[in-house]
Amino acid sequence: EQAGRDAWREGRSLILLGRLGSNAAVDELYINHYLCADARYPGEGGYELRTIHDPWGSGGAAIFLGGSDDAGVALAIERFAELLPEGGEIVLAHTVRAAGPAVPQPLTEASIAAIREQIAASNFRAVGERASSAALNYHRSGDANQAIIAKEALYRLGEIVETMDVVDDSRGSVYLPLVFDLVEESVEWSDADREQLSRNLYVFSTKLRELIADTEPTPIPHGNNWNVQTAWEATRYFSKYYGIDINGRAERNMDTYFGSNMTWKSREDCPGYGSMTVIDNLHYVLKKPDFAAYFDSGIARQMADYQMTVTDNRGSLAGFGDYSAINGNGHFVDPMSVLAWYYDDGRYIWMRDKMYEKPSGAEFLGQAFLIDGIEPVEPTDLLGVHVLPLEDWIYDNRDLALNTGVPSTDALLAQGEAPPHEDCFDKISYRDSFDPSSEYLLLGGQSHGYHSHPDGNAIISFTDQDRLWLFDSGYFVPDTVEHNTMMIVRDGLFQPVPRLPALEAMGDLPSAVMTRTTLRGYNGADWSRNIIWAKGKYTLVLDEVTAREPGDYGLQCVWRVIGEPEQSADRVLVRQTGARFALVSDGAPTWEQRGVTPESAARRSLLQSQNAELGAGETISFANAFCCPTGEADFPVDVVRVLDGVVLVSGPDGVAYAGVGPAHPQGLPQVEARLFHITDTRISLADATSAEIGDIEVRPEALADVEIDLAAGRAVIASEAPVVLEISEALARTMEVVSAAQLAVRDGRVALTLAPGRHELRFAADEGAAGADSFRGLYDVLARRKAEMLAQRAGGGEDAGEALFAHEPAREETRTFFADIETGEELPDLARQGAASVWTEAQAGASPRNAVDGNLETYSAVGSSAPHVTDLPKDIGVEWGQPVTVGQAWFYHHSAAYAPAEDGHDIQAWIGDEWVSLDDTVVKSDDGATWVHSFEPVETTRLRLFVTGFAQMRTAVREMKMFAAQA
Numbered sequence: 001e002q003a004g005r006d007a008w009r010e011g012r013s014l015i016l017l018g019r020l021g022s023n024a025a026v027d028e029l030y031i032n033h034y035l036c037a038d039a040r041y042p043g044e045g046g047y048e049l050r051t052i053h054d055p056w057g058s059g060g061a062a063i064f065l066g067g068s069d070d071a072g073v074a075l076a077i078e079r080f081a082e083l084l085p086e087g088g089e090i091v092l093a094h095t096v097r098a099a100g101p102a103v104p105q106p107l108t109e110a111s112i113a114a115i116r117e118q119i120a121a122s123n124f125r126a127v128g129e130r131a132s133s134a135a136l137n138y139h140r141s142g143d144a145n146q147a148i149i150a151k152e153a154l155y156r157l158g159e160i161v162e163t164m165d166v167v168d169d170s171r172g173s174v175y176l177p178l179v180f181d182l183v184e185e186s187v188e189w190s191d192a193d194r195e196q197l198s199r200n201l202y203v204f205s206t207k208l209r210e211l212i213a214d215t216e217p218t219p220i221p222h223g224n225n226w227n228v229q230t231a232w233e234a235t236r237y238f239s240k241y242y243g244i245d246i247n248g249r250a251e252r253n254m255d256t257y258f259g260s261n262m263t264w265k266s267r268e269d270c271p272g273y274g275s276m277t278v279i280d281n282l283h284y285v286l287k288k289p290d291f292a293a294y295f296d297s298g299i300a301r302q303m304a305d306y307q308m309t310v311t312d313n314r315g316s317l318a319g320f321g322d323y324s325a326i327n328g329n330g331h332f333v334d335p336m337s338v339l340a341w342y343y344d345d346g347r348y349i350w351m352r353d354k355m356y357e358k359p360s361g362a363e364f365l366g367q368a369f370l371i372d373g374i375e376p377v378e379p380t381d382l383l384g385v386h387v388l389p390l391e392d393w394i395y396d397n398r399d400l401a402l403n404t405g406v407p408s409t410d411a412l413l414a415q416g417e418a419p420p421h422e423d424c425f426d427k428i429s430y431r432d433s434f435d436p437s438s439e440y441l442l443l444g445g446q447s448h449g450y451h452s453h454p455d456g457n458a459i460i461s462f463t464d465q466d467r468l469w470l471f472d473s474g475y476f477v478p479d480t481v482e483h484n485t486m487m488i489v490r491d492g493l494f495q496p497v498p499r500l501p502a503l504e505a506m507g508d509l510p511s512a513v514m515t516r517t518t519l520r521g522y523n524g525a526d527w528s529r530n531i532i533w534a535k536g537k538y539t540l541v542l543d544e545v546t547a548r549e550p551g552d553y554g555l556q557c558v559w560r561v562i563g564e565p566e567q568s569a570d571r572v573l574v575r576q577t578g579a580r581f582a583l584v585s586d587g588a589p590t591w592e593q594r595g596v597t598p599e600s601a602a603r604r605s606l607l608q609s610q611n612a613e614l615g616a617g618e619t620i621s622f623a624n625a626f627c628c629p630t631g632e633a634d635f636p637v638d639v640v641r642v643l644d645g646v647v648l649v650s651g652p653d654g655v656a657y658a659g660v661g662p663a664h665p666q667g668l669p670q671v672e673a674r675l676f677h678i679t680d681t682r683i684s685l686a687d688a689t690s691a692e693i694g695d696i697e698v699r700p701e702a703l704a705d706v707e708i709d710l711a712a713g714r715a716v717i718a719s720e721a722p723v724v725l726e727i728s729e730a731l732a733r734t735m736e737v738v739s740a741a742q743l744a745v746r747d748g749r750v751a752l753t754l755a756p757g758r759h760e761l762r763f764a765a766d767e768g769a770a771g772a773d774s775f776r777g778l779y780d781v782l783a784r785r786k787a788e789m790l791a792q793r794a795g796g797g798e799d800a801g802e803a804l805f806a807h808e809p810a811r812e813e814t815r816t817f818f819a820d821i822e823t824g825e826e827l828p829d830l831a832r833q834g835a836a837s838v839w840t841e842a843q844a845g846a847s848p849r850n851a852v853d854g855n856l857e858t859y860s861a862v863g864s865s866a867p868h869v870t871d872l873p874k875d876i877g878v879e880w881g882q883p884v885t886v887g888q889a890w891f892y893h894h895s896a897a898y899a900p901a902e903d904g905h906d907i908q909a910w911i912g913d914e915w916v917s918l919d920d921t922v923v924k925s926d927d928g929a930t931w932v933h934s935f936e937p938v939e940t941t942r943l944r945l946f947v948t949g950f951a952q953m954r955t956a957v958r959e960m961k962m963f964a965a966q967a
Contacts, residue, residue, distance in 0.1 A: 003062070004028070010059030016052075017065050017073055020341065021371035027054060029064070030367060031286045033182060036098075036140055038067030039370035040361065046100015047076035050142075051092060053185050063092065072100065086230060087507055094185040096142035098423060099945075104141040107818055112145055119153050124164070125867070128159045135179035136365055138186060140362045147186035151193055151508055154180075158200030161207065164264075165365035168209040168953055169870045170230040175365060177201060177233040178953060202244075205234035211246050215253040218260045223267040223450055224276035228257055232284055233536075241855035258284045262293050264302035265391040265426065269449025270321025275331035278303060279363045282338055295342055304339050307332045308351050308379055309388055309429045312468070313440040315356040318461035319473025320444060321451040326473055326562070329357045337369035346377035354434065383431060384508045385515060390424040390445060390500070402448045402499040404478070405895045406856050406958075407927050409496050413448065417521040419502035428459070428503070430513055432535050436466035439628075441539065443531070444472075444519065447497045448491030452478040452627055452857070454497035457519050457529050458485040462539070464628040469574065469581040471560055476847070477597045479857045481558055481605065486543055488523040489554040495523040504528070505674040507686025509707040514675040516660070516685040524549035525614075529658050530645070532677050537651050538627040538637045540658055540677075544645055545621070547614035556624045557608040559583060560596060565604050567591060569790040572606055573634050585624040586641040587786040597858070598847075617963070640782035642668065648779045654679060655775035673706075680772035681711040694766065695731050699724040713765030718758040725752040725761070732840045734764035820967040830962040834880040836860070839944065842871035851876060851957045859894050861956035876957055877908075877944025887964045891945055894956035896928030904949020907933045910942035917946075934966050 003014050003025035019037035020030045029035045034055045037048045048066040065076035079097060107115075119130055131153035138146035161167065170176075180201055184194055185470060205211065210231035222228070235250040245251050258281065263530050266277035285294040294300050300880035310318045317329045323330070336352035337359050339345065352359060353376060361368030394401045398418060403410045425445040432438060440463045444455030455472065470484050480487055480497060487494070498519045505516040512535060518528040522545075522872060530542040545555055563574035565582065574581040574590070585591075589608035596603045610620050623642040625637045638650040646659035657678045661671040669678060674687035683693045685706045691698040702721035709715070713734075717723050727735070732750035744751040818827045836848035843862060851860040860876055862869045893899040908915040920935040933945075943962060947955055961967075 001025070005056050005058070008054070008056050008058050008060035008062075012060045014060070014062040015065070016062055016804065017077070017537060019066050019068060019073070019371075019497040020369065021373070026064075026066075027291075031289070033139070033178060033365055033367065035064045036366065037064075037068060037072075038368055039068055039320045039372050040368045041102040041140070042068060042072065042098050042100025042367065043102040044100070044527060045071050045075070046070045046101075046103060047079060047098065049079050049095065049097040051095045051185075053094065054241075068100070068102075070443075073611070083642065086570045090528075092185055096139065098140065098142055104137045104143070106141065106143040107145045107149070111538065112149065119149075119156050123871075124157070124160050124167075125169075125172035127153055127160060128176060129172070131157055131403045131780055132173060132176050132179050135183040136175075139179065139182040139594060140366055144186070144188050147183055147188040149177075150183050150852070151189055151197065154197050154200065158197070158203070161200070161204045161530050164207060166209055166212060167204060167207045167230075167331055168227065170208065170227050173204075174229050175233055176230065177205065177237040179365070181237055184563070201234075202238065202246075203446050204255075205231075205238060205246050205250075208234060208246075210253060210257070211235070211250050214249055215256045217256055217926060220393050220401050221261045221263050221265075221267045222257060222277070224273045228254075229280055229283060232258075232287075236287060246961075254284070257933070258557060262297075262299060263391060264299045264306060265394070267427065267450050268321065269446060269453070269455070270323050270334070270451050271307075271317040271319075272323040272325070272328075272330040273321070273451075275307070275329075275335070278307075278335050279331050282335060283364075286338075291342075300639045301343070303349075304336065304348060304911050305382070306388055306426070308347075309386055309427060309480070310442060311351065311355065311436060311454070312442070312461055312463045313431060313434055314438045314463055314466055314468070315354045315436075316468070318442045319471060319798070320442075320455050320460045321449065321453050322475045324473050324475040324865070326468055326471065327356050330867065331363055333357050333359050334361060334363040334368065338364075340374055341369045341371055344374060346375045346840070349374050350376035350378050364967045378434065382429070385506060385513045386429045387444070387503065387506070388426040388428070390421065392421075394423060394426075394446065394449070395421045395500075398499055401450075402446060402513055404448050404452045404496065404857070405929070407925075407929075408858070412495055413499055414492050416498045418500055419518075419520065423502040423504070425503050425517075426502050428515060428517075430515075430531070430533050430539075438536070439464045439533070439539065441470075441531070441533070443515070443529075445501060445503075445517075447499050453727075454478065454480050454483055454485060455515055456497055456499060457501040457527065458483045459541075460484070462626070464581070465579040465630070467576050467579050467628075468562055469576075471562055471603070473864065474597065476850070476859060476861065479597070479855060480935045481556075481594075481607075482560070482597055483558065484560055485558055486522075486527050486529075486545065487556040487558065488525055488527065488545060490524045490551040493523070498522050501529075505687045507684070507705040509684050509686075509705060510714070511682060511707060512684035514677065514684070516686075521548065524551055525553065528660075530675060532658050532675060534649075534651065534656065534677060538625045538645070538649065540623070540625045540639070540649060542645055542647070542660060543622040543624075544619050544660065546619045547616055550615045551613075552611070553614050553620065554611045555622075557589065557618055557624070559606040559608070560603065561606060562603050564602070565593065565606065567606070569794060570786070571635060580629050580634060581626065582629055582636060582637065583624060583626040584637055584639050586639045586647060587790050588641065589622060619644050621645050625649055634720055638783065640779060640786050642778075642782070648775055648782060650776075650779055650783075654773040655779045657775050665825065668775075674703075680774050681766070682709040687764075695728045697710075697726040699726070710766040713763050715761040716758070717754060717761070719754075720756050722756060723754045725754060726750070727752075727763075731763055736762040818961070818963060827963045827965060827967050830886060830964065831878045831960050832879040833884070836876070836960070837879045837942070837944075838874075838876050840873050840875045842868050843874040843876065844868065846874075846876065848876055851960045854891065854959070856958050859956045859958040861898070861954065864954070872948055872950075874947040874955060875908075875944045876955075876960070877942060877962070878962060881941075883939045883941050885939050885964045886962050887935060887965045888967055889933045889943060889945070890959075890961040890967075891929065891931045891933070891957055892959040893929045894958055897952045898954065898956040899928065899931065899951045900945070900947045900955060901949035901951050904951075905946060906946040907935060908944050908946050909938045909940040911938075911940060915942075915944070915946070937964060 052062040065886040134150035238244040266274040268274040336348045340348040428443040430441040442460040447454040447456035460472045501517045507514040513533040528544045532540040563576040566573045570587040571584040574885045592607045594605045663671040673685035677684040680866040700723040704719035836852045850858040918935040920933040
């Protein structure tokens with residue numbers, strides 16, 4: 001407390017000892033990068049000795065003597081004593097001395113020479129990155145050569161910035177103002193250097209995009225934005241040391257921007273970019289400082305719960321949105337260390353240590369926020385079924401937050417039915433432990449979030465046996481078919497997946513987890529996905545599509561797998577090294593294998609298809625079970641259909657009766673519950689209105705989740721209303737009720753009235769119950785029928801079941817085509833007759849084929865993380881093997897923001913051996929996304945859109961079409 005901000009004033013010097021966690025003053029200086037010592041840096045036995053100059057803009061200085069352990073601190077004290085003169089006033093110049101395993105090594109003469117050559121030849125981003133890294137390495141090592149390199153790179157950067165009107169992509173220089181503060185007192189810089197480079201930094205800051213125009217509050221938060229980080233650090237620096245509010249708006253802009261971001265869920269429905277947004281927010285709240293808004297409010301804890309929920313049992317993030325990694329943690333690892341430090345909470349240490357990647361401190365310029373003394377605590381509150389709620393800002397601003405960027409598609413989405421907010425969810429995870437060898441499943445709760453992926457009701461990820469089997473991961477592939485979802489075509493037409501599914505039922509019981517989630521109004525139907533997870537045995541997925549509107553329905557249930565699939569009529573076995581994944585259907589659908597995007601030999605898409613003419617209220621269902629076999633049998637599980645939504649599952653413990661209720665099939669128990677999983681010894685019910693097994697009867701006043709296990713002598717009953725449990729007197733004498741209950745006895749029966757809540761009861765186990773398998777006989781009959789039907793299908797025959805599964809009625813089709821504007825004759829799309837291509841280096845890796853695949857959900861663009869993403873010029877076009885005549889080109893840009901600048905584009909044709917600009921007129925769609933270029937017909941073998949300027953920061957083309965005449 002004696003060394004807090006208020007203690008720093010002109011003429012006062014302080015001496016501070018320790019490392020992160022030693023005291024509040026050291027912690028605050030660490031947060032702001034003025035010192036570095038923590039449990040990692042400088043490392044065991046290492047020391048850090050440095051002067052700290054006026055960190056808060058109020059005057060004052062300090063000596064810091066630190067280390068990762070007490071021995072290191074003692075060594076820092078010794079080294080400091082060696083610097084002190086004998087007698088008289090003690091004056092210590094700017095000093096940075098550090099030694100230890102984590103301290104950067106000094107530059108060699110050869111590397112210095114190579115770096116100087118690179119600086120002279122590099123562009124804005126590379127030079128900015130070199131200046132920033134050199135400044136930071138000087139701060140963390142004391143290597144004088146790093147300070148010299150930083151100075152030289154900053155002079156070169158100033159020359160480059162002088163030629164720029166705006167700095168609209170600050171990558172490479174994201175934290176430049178911050179590290180400038182850490183290096184500017186170096187004795188390798190003269191006063192003249194400091195003055196000139198400070199002026200250069202100010203010019204750089206005034207040109208930052210986020211500080212040129214006013215920032216207004218937004219109803220939805222922002223996504224990741226490295227530019228705003230640079231603006232925030234520039235705002236802090238010039239306000240603190242010069243009292244300057246850059247461009248008269250910097251401080252208001254930053255507070256407004258981050259004020260909109262005070263939410264646990266980033267705008268980015270994607271764990272990679274979403275975690276980058278968390279980094280942005282932490283840099284702001286830690287340095288503002290504004291702990292109340294983010295930490296004390298609980299937002300940071302909600303963010304961490306989200307991160308832990310979408311991290312699978314292997315320690316890797318599930319791959320939804322534009323996230324292509326199969327193994328990785330995005331940028332969540334270091335924030336977990338920040339939360340552990342702030343809350344002193346071992347849950348975050350435990351999960352951080354489990355993560356696939358380990359904390360590096362890279363997100364906070366080397367500050368890893370590692371401290372000793374926090375014991376890891378397993379976050380068991382996240383086991384079972386865990387539901388992440390849908391944030392208010394998403395639900396309240398659906399038209400803004402959940403859209404595809406295609407106006408016609410978004411108009412359909414806006415007309416869709418939204419469930420009540422309380423029924424919505426962001427994600428649902430299913431797991432019984434964090435062991436990599438046990439099951440983990442993640443279900444998506446929203447479609448068309450930022451990145452436009454249709455993840456609502458889709459299985460995003462399934463892992464087991466320390467492997468990922470069902471995957472969503474993909475970058476720039478928002479196509480519906482690239483997700484573990486249901487595709488519904490009605491009368492030949494497809495519509496987008498609705499935005500928000502509703503969670504209609506959920507039961508979290510000791511041996512089973514059950515959920516029912518429904519997308520309403522999906523192309524004239526409701527699609528319910530019923531997941532019944534028999535823990536440790538198999539997962540049963542029952543998909544029901546019920547028509548609201550009559551029509552000819554074609555359905556495809558998509559499963560995206562990793563590994564080598566071996567497919568037969570009703571099942572697929574997928575192998576990865578040393579492990580297997582078995583997926584079995586009830587035999588109703590036909591199967592097709594396809595590749596995925598991007599292409600990969602080890603990843604396949606399995607499409608199950610059914611077609612039928614449905615009247616309103618009629619249903620088509622899919623029944624699939626999957627597991628990872630650990631015994632000799634490749635398929636320890638089989639599924640046969642009893643009726644739509646009701647199946648028998650043959651598994652390791654016999655045959656189970658499972659499905660969607662209420663269910664009243666002949667010859668089987670009558671079920672009064674929304675979802676159920678029943679064996680001879682156990683009933684597991686979700687949203688039950690009554691239940692009975694053996695000598696036990698359950699009568700809830702409202703819906704209840706019930707599990708009664710006769711063999712284990714255990715019952716769990718959960719309800720928001722009282723529940724009456726009736727049993728025999730004999731059984732009652734053995735019962736333990738782990739909660740208060742009212743008791744009544746009549747006619748040899750005991751009635752227990754359980755209060756609202758969750759109750760666990762123990763009673764005498766039925767030792768003879770385990771040997772029964774009463775559903776086996778019916779299963780055998782239905783399994784034979786299934787085999788006969790599959791044999792007939794393979795031989796081209798058909799029975800009643802086959803006819804149901806593959807009905808092909810006559811249909812009326814509507815076709816859209818482009819016609820010559822003068823003659824009305826159909827014009828072929830020349831773009832589909834050639835090869836989509838790019839010719840400039842700045843467009844390398846843009847996947848141009850995505851712009852001619854006929855799918856407006858895909859697009860061609862350089863990845864946002866590519867080093868050349870903002871380099872110019874860029875281009876995209878078509879090349880033909882023989883000359884063609886072209887008179888018009890249509891470019892469907894991702895949105896107006898991803899189009900070229902008004903004065904930054906050109907239509908060019910290849911004439912002879914060079915590109916020639918064409919005199920074109922441009923007509924744009926109302927939303928500014930589609931540009932139609934018309935010109936005098938030209939014969940050519942190549943035609944391209946040549947881009948020399950962006951409307952905002954880059955380009956992305958969904959589709960392009962080319963015609964011989966105006967269409």
